[in-house]
Every structure is written in structure tokens, then in C-alpha cells.
Amino acid sequence: MTTPVEPPVPPAKPAPLRPGRKLGPIADGVGSVHRAWLEPLRYTYLKSGLTLSDLGARVPLAKSKLSELLRGTGLYPRWEIILSLSLQLQMPGWPLYRLWRQAAFEAQKSSDWIERSGDKASVTTSQTPPLDHRAFREIVESDYRLYAQVFLDDEGRDTAVANTFDILWLRWNEALASPDIRRFAWDTLRATVMARTPHIDGRPEFEAAAFDTVALRYLPTDAERMNQVEETFQLFKAMSRLPDQQLDIMVLSWLYGIDSEGVSALLGVPLATVRSGERHAMYFLESVICPPPETEGNTA
Template structure:
């Protein structure tokens, strides 16, 4: 896998100091779907050099309400307000709308509320991502789906991957200005997938994948399949205890047999990191699944 060949967009110049109180952080109660569109919106605002006072003169919302919106507090915002902000900040509206709509449903908003919220604020569906974004998606999407499939159901997998590329579209200049676009994109995918993955004691739960492994499909009898499922469950339980990067490496290398060079390109890390991570992860898993036998003490 290679990255797009077009030169990266230079990082935006630091915004000048704003008068007044500094915008506070996103509140801890904001859900992952809400955060998916709010973080790119905040990033673009903070880089724009505009103040809340500037924005309040251009969109139909008071400065205090804009502050609440950008921190994720208060009522979930209507689409017409978000669209107004996107136009002022020059953010592509179509991926922003898809993410906003999904977060609205997760915020328990009704379909009627969602539709009425956008009655007077249509967004064009003809917008297309930048050419290099589309090229990157063609290269990475199938592999991203494989990764997401380990943790999520088919519908959740498709949503998570679609959301990942929508978020990348909104943050594309930021991604291009990062040290490695592949690493930026993988971190976005991982965050999106893990936000939807059940966790037990802080560890990702992916037992369902044990019933859909490559090894399982090649077994003929029910007894063989049951034995393989038991082995897979034991392996996946141990894998959930790995550090994040080692877990990702093992998913790509051991569950799907992806080559080390390809895994290096997907994760945006050096080949040596893949090999070292796989080696350490394999050693840990062997110590958990097949611990060395205890040696008996010598008798006098």
C-alpha cells in the first residue's frame, strides 16, 4: 500500500490570540458519534482566527450558545445551525450532515425532528471528496473493513468504516499536514471502531469473531468446529489484553495473514515496529495460553 503522491497541504498558520475567554474543552458526556463531527468543527474554528463574537454576527446564534455548541453542552443542535457554521468555516457539508444525522439518532432524536431540523437548510449531495482522499479510500477501504469486522457486526462495521472516511474528509488538510497520513487515518479508524465495540473491564470484546474465522470455514465436522471455536475464544480473550498497537498488528498478521510490509503501510509505522510488536505479542500470548510447566523442586 502506498500513500497518495500529491504533495501535502502545508500546516495552517497559528491563529492569532483571540480576545475574551478561551473556548473550553468538549464536555466528557459527549458521545462518540457527536464527537465525530464536533471535533473537526472545533479544529477548523480554532484554526480560522475567528472569535465567537465574529461567528455570532454571521450565524443565527448568540455567542454563549455558540460556546455551548462547540463544547457539546446544552441541547443537541439543529442542522440549520451546523450548516451555517460549516459555510462560514468552509467545511464540506455532506459528510458533516451524515455524521450529524447519525449522532442525532444516537441522541434519541426522532426521525421527524431530524427531518424538520433540516427543512430550511438543505445540503448538496453532489459534493465529492478531494481526489487524493478518494485514492486513499480505494487503497485502504477493504482492509479497514476486515479490521472492523473482527469487533463489530456487519451493519456496525459498514457504518464505522463509512464514518471513518467521512471524518477523514472533514479533517483531510489536518491529515495531510500530519507526520504520516496513514497513521492519522488508522488512528481515526481505530477510534471509530472501538467506540462501537463492547468492552469488558476496559478490554475490547470480540468473541463473535471466533465463530467466523478462516480456520473454522475449512473444518468438516461439528466436533472439529467446536474445538476450533474453543481455541479461538481462548486466543481472542488473551489478545484483548494486548496493548493497542500489538492488538492491531496481531489482528492483521495472525487473523488475516496480511504481510508485514502491508501491515506497516496500513498502520503507518516502520516495518521494524510490526516485527517487534508481533514478536512481543506472540510471546505474551504463548505465556497466557500455553504457560511453561512448573518445575518440581528437588527432593533430598
């Protein structure tokens, strides 16, 4: 895999000071897709220097309702309001609309409500992401799909990867200003995938991926395949207990055979970090799956 060329990082600018009460955090109960479009909207607003009063004078919504919208409280907002905000904040409307629409379904809104909420606020579908966003997507998308496939079914994989690139489009300036765009993008992918992955005791459940590993593809008989499946189920249960970064390293290297340099480029971390993470992960997995035999002095 070719490592994307890193753009120069612009110097960070302090956020402008605002009069009035500070905007509160996003509410705890906000869903993952709702949060996916709300966080870039909040970020762009906070960087704009505008106040809620300024926005209230430009969009058809009271200041108190704007505060609720930007915190994810109150009723799910209509698209015409979100489009008005995106125009004032100079945000791309098409990826914002796709995420807003998906979150509306998750908020139990009907198709009729979704269509009516945008009757007076059409968004062009001809918008295209920045050139460097498109180039980055071409480089990493196939590997992102492999990673998502481990945790999700085909439909969930496609949705998670599409959402990831829509979020990156909305947050592209933020990504460019981050220390490493690859790391920023990977964190976005991981958060999007994990939000859709079932968890048990806080750890991802992904044993179903045992049926699609590299090892299984080359076993000729059903008996060999079933034996390998049993072993792989045990391994995956142990892998789910790894720290996040070690889990990602093992998924990419063990399941798909991506070399250390490729994993380093995907995750946006130093090569030494990948190799160290793999060593620690292997040590842990061996201790869990093949623990050392008890010595005679330790037996009861």
C-alpha cells in the same frame, strides 16, 4: 497492498491569537458520533482566526450559545445552525450532515425533529471528497472493513467504516498536515470502531469473531471446527489484553494473513515496529495460553 504515496507535509502554522476567554474542552458526556463531527468543527474554527463574536455576527446564534455548541453542552443543535457554521468555516456539508443526523438519533431525537430542523437548510448530496481522499479510500477500504468486522456485526462494521471516511473528509487538511496520513487515518478508524465495540474492564470484547477466522474456514469436520472454536475463544480473550498496536497487528496478521509489509502500510508505522510488536504479542499469548510447567522446586 500498495502503500499510498505520501504528499509533502506543509509547514505547521501557529494558531492565531484570539481576544477573550479561551474555548473550553468538549464535555465528557458527548457521544462518539456527536464528537466525530464536533471535533473537526472545533478544529476548523480554532484554525480560522475567527472569534465567537465574529461567528455570532454571521450565524443566527448568540455568542454564549455558540460556546455551548462548540463544547457539546446544552441542547443538541439544529442542522440549520450547523450548516451556517460549516459555510462560514468552508467545511463540506454532506459528510457533516450524515454524522450530525446519526448523532441526532443517538441523542434520542425523532425523525420528525430531524427533518424539521433542516427544512430551511438543505445540503447538496452531489458533493464529492477530494481526489486524493477518494484514491486513499480505494486503497484501504477493504482492509478497514476486515478490521471492523472482527469487533462489530455487519451493520456496525458498515456504519463505522462509512463514519471513518466521513470524518477523514472533514479532517482531510488536518490529515495531510500530519506526519503520516496512513497513521492518522488508522487512528481515526480505530477510535470509530472501538467507540462501538463492547468493552469489559476496559478491554474490547470480540470473541464472536472466532467463527469467522481464516483457520476455521479450512477445517473440514464439525468436531474439528468446534475444537478450534474453543481454542480461538481462549486466544481472543488473551488478545484483548494486548496493547492497542499489538492487538491491531495480530488481528491483521493472524486473522487475515496480511504480511508484515501490508500491516506496516495500513497502520502507517515502520516495518520494524510491526515485526517487534508481533514478537512481543506472540510471547505474551504463549505465556498466557501455554504457560511453562512449574518446576519441582516451585510446587507447593
